[in-house]
Amino acid sequence: MSRGVARCCMLLIVLFWVSESVAGDVGGAESTVDVDGAQRHLHSGVTFFAERNYEAALVEFEASFERMPSASALQNIGIC
Numbered sequence: 001m002s003r004g005v006a007r008c009c010m011l012l013i014v015l016f017w018v019s020e021s022v023a024g025d026v027g028g029a030e031s032t033v034d035v036d037g038a039q040r041h042l043h044s045g046v047t048f049f050a051e052r053n054y055e056a057a058l059v060e061f062e063a064s065f066e067r068m069p070s071a072s073a074l075q076n077i078g079i080c
Helices: 003-023 035-050 054-067 071-079
Strands: none
Touching (some): 035 071
């Protein structure tokens, strides 16, 4: 993995965690949050993104957003 891809992957992970602590839940009080499922899909998405498989990364980032809506999850979706 090149340094650029590794930096991008780390940035995605950092953005995910920082915005979660700052922005909170975008989905509202009625939504249920599956943190473990969201993290699994996030990590899969980052792996696919690093492999330049953007379609698969998008599917994983969208699944992560469904389980834990957040601004950072939308950012991950937007980069695909």
